[in-house]
Ligand code: KG4
């Protein structure tokens with residue numbers, strides 16, 4: 001069968017990601033992070049859109065140069081259509097449609113969450129289906145059954161905050177910069193995870209809740225700081241290790257429940273929080289204990305990136321799922 005050459009754009013939040021794929025194999029995956037948001041402790045949507053405007057063309061050019069392809073050889077242009085920040089999405093969607101129109105090739109709309117779910121099978125020649133995926137990012141926390149690349153069913157999700165949000169908010173309580181998840185991970189490696197305990201809410205079914213966890217961390221810190229103003233500085237590594245252990249335990253216990261409910265032991269993780277070393281190591285321990293077969297995405301495919309969009313686009317191309325040029329982005333969306 002003829003090779004399919006794709007250019008994929010991810011611009012749903014604050015990272016400008018562009019990948020070039022040959023089938024589901026990555027030829028280039030360039031990601032340009034926006035440092036501007038660190039100073040504000042969160043993503044400022046309008047700044048994010050402007051930065052995408054500024055960065056997208058150079059990132060596209062860098063990806064094309066890295067992959068050493070001719071743009072006239074491209075078969076389609078893929079882009080994140082939903083969910084995400086509407087202004088950020090509009091930049092990527094408009095760029096992709098224009099490029100597809102100029103080259104006379106189709107464009108392919110991709111759901112960002114589907115991109116995360118399939119990120120563990122990028123470059124994998126014959127992936128096994130069905131698999132369960134725990135998708136944990138800054139905006140979402142879901143468990144899905146992935147029956148085939150284009151057939152995904154949500155079986156559990158957060159009823160309030162996302163796991164990434166819990167990491168970021170806890171980090172901000174500790175005075176760490178945004179996004180705090182990776183910083184908690186780094187400091188946690190120097191601390192004892194069993195030093196402090198926080199709430200582990202008992203949420204029914206396969207759903208999650210992190211707002212109570214966040215409040216319990218906040219109240220604990222406030223109480224300790226009232227007694228000892230240096231409490232955070234003196235216990236930072238143990239606090240990070242304990243917070244991480246608390247969040248990871250909630251996630252893995254629910255994933256275990258999902259394997260029991262569905263009988264599926266083919267398990268993967270995805271999304272920014274799947275880069276967390278505690279979660280990655282914990283998943284391996286559960287896999288050994290319960291006989292799971294795991295798919296853990298490479299670190300560069302955990303946080304938002306163009307390759308995860310290009311990978312979905314490859315399967316959509318095979319199924320002839322192209323979009324028309326009047327396609328518009330959507331801030332919210334379910335799997336389609
Ligand atoms: O998937 P992603 O890049 O963007 C969204 O779609 O939201 O996820 C970003 C989230 C942030 O909350 C960030 O703090 C978290 O992923 N994150 C981590 C780690 N790396 C990124 N959380 C914990 N440990 C990490 N190593």
Ligand code: ZN
Nearest residue numbers: 137271272304
């Ligand atoms: Zn994401």
